[in-house]
Amino acid sequence: MKGDKRSSPNKIYDVAGAAGVSLATVSRVLNHPEKVKPATREKIERIIKELGYKPNLNAKGLASSKSTTVAIVVPELTRSSIAGMVDGIAATAIRRGYLIRLFVNNSSNSDNPVAEEQELWRTVISSGVDGILYINDEIASEYIDIIKSANVSVVLTNTVCTDYEIPSVAIDYKKAAYEITKEMIERGNKKIWIISTIKKYAVNDLKVEGYEDAMREAGLESRVINVSGKTYLNETSYYEILKNDHPDVAIVVRDSMAVSFINVARQLKISIPDELQVIGFQNTKYAELSRPTLTCINTPIYEIGEVAMDLLTDLVHEAELEEDYYNDLTHTLNEEREENNIEIHKNVDYSIVWRQSTK
Amino acid sequence: MKGDKRSSPNKIYDVAGAAGVSLATVSRVLNHPEKVKPATREKIERIIKELGYKPNLNAKGLASSKSTTVAIVVPELTRSSIAGMVDGIAATAIRRGYLIRLFVNNSSNSDNPVAEEQELWRTVISSGVDGILYINDEIASEYIDIIKSANVSVVLTNTVCTDYEIPSVAIDYKKAAYEITKEMIERGNKKIWIISTIKKYAVNDLKVEGYEDAMREAGLESRVINVSGKTYLNETSYYEILKNDHPDVAIVVRDSMAVSFINVARQLKISIPDELQVIGFQNTKYAELSRPTLTCINTPIYEIGEVAMDLLTDLVHEAELEEDYYNDLTHTLNEEREENNIEIHKNVDYSIVWRQSTK
DNA sequence: CTGAAAGCGCTTACAG
DNA sequence: CTGAAAGCGCTTACAG
16 A cells, blocks of 8 residues: 555644644744744754754745745747756745746747737736746737736846836847947948848847947948748858858857858858858857857846846845735834835846957 | 735635635536536636636645645756756646746755755655656665655656666667667777766766677777866867877767867868768757757657656556545455556657768 | 535734 | 734535
């Protein structure tokens, strides 16, 4: 018969019994240790350790309506850069004592993406998390109302959104593209192209805008080329383009696409970086394994994850304090409420890694 | 004042009230619909939809001691192949109605890895999940006892383990290495090397074993070269090796390492595949972006994730049925219990993708 | 087929 | 500083 050796976990009652106190006191040691006499507290802490007691999260969540869990909503993890962001989030979550509930957002592959994603938001919100980190290219207005009417903090993580009220952490891709373009112009290059994706990604649009701004300022003509993100498709496009003409500099919105571009150029005997310089975005391992190695805008996605999780945690704590404040009727109505000083929009700095594909 | 527009979610009471039934009936519609009269059921289902009612998971979990949540324990997601596995798991989890709790296992970076990982296991188990998917290179015996004494199903996912009692889903790396080595021998190659990692990974040891078996069988001499997994370190090693000598075929345990190897060989004017053929494991995008493109053992990690989650779900259901059976005292003691027919060890097939790095 | 009621394991005002 | 007790939102025998 199964289950014989299966030990059922210790309850808070067991700890209380072993310590000779009531379960209320054990609970206090766990949640408000400052309210418990040090001697009692230390004894209970010792027993908790001895028994390996871990509170039942469902019970705790139900009683306190806090789950110490945040949701992460991501598109596929294999999508470049998502995994690194989640690693950053996870590391910070552990540090700040939160568990993670993972939702993979597959709505873009659905027949009815809007309905599916609204349903996803409802599922996420009702799953009882304290906060939500949303990662995507962009977020559509259809979901903003759902977010605002829900009683949870949300941080948009590297996700383009026009609504200023929703907290966000991002990289300023437009500025990055602007600056690298300007730098290449200052180095004497005039014929600079940008290579983006056929499929509209808000993030890539920003890069194109930054590029176009720099070109316009310098009185140079922009050329935006849109190709597939898939290697086996874009190589054909690259070939068609490069067999006739090539720029001095190509800025490519993803580094895997930049490596394909280099491969095709080399096949056509276009010398890199002498005749053609190539710059990618992201700085994944592709850049290092390419020959010549690829110069990149390094976008610190791990750090984005960390900053986003830190911000979310701060917002959750803030919301709890606020709730306590309004539940506490002892203060007078006109009493000054301490200001919320959390900056809800943060940018993480990018850097440039110069390698062999530029001169 | 914050919170004005925040709507508090509907409770099961609200649904019951709107439908004119007791909350027990609503709960039955949710959990045992066959026990409710169709007319009543349909009415309640309609109201649930109208109200957008979602049960509180903490309450549900507490009352039923089932969380419909599984834990995934992973090393860093950026580690090659992990993200793909998690995507496979997540897709299957949605299909089978489970939520995911994500734990990133950082114990290998700790001062006291064993203690830290034991603590992690306790945290995972006590978090009240119905099942656990554990992903790693291998699992040490220190944790097996914890697993066995816990009241949850665990599936080791692409993780080497010598204990036969713990369910697992994997790729037969040893067989894959054996077969590709044999194939290259049959094609007339004699000087075949395998390139593995300095750091011991159980998964890579299996590949080396398979290679060595095939070489021994053919009466050929094995040569195992261990280098760093990091591109900027292994390129130096490759250079030192290749400047003196090179094999007919190099089998490399990771495709990113194989691409580095190709890059160094080309730099030394060793012609690929004419003088040197290179084969990698995994078949990530690196293989496609390499020049020449890289022949690979394609290890279907997404499918591993799917199969593992399916197996876990089956085991969880099985455990529930079993529990019901033993709780139901109406059956006679000698009555035949239907046999558990779940195969707890599954292998997922690999394939070979032939590209330009072999002839 | 349905409802009243106990109970899941916690937290937290409240009273002392 | 501590304990008795109510309550969080569900599930599920039990009785009808």
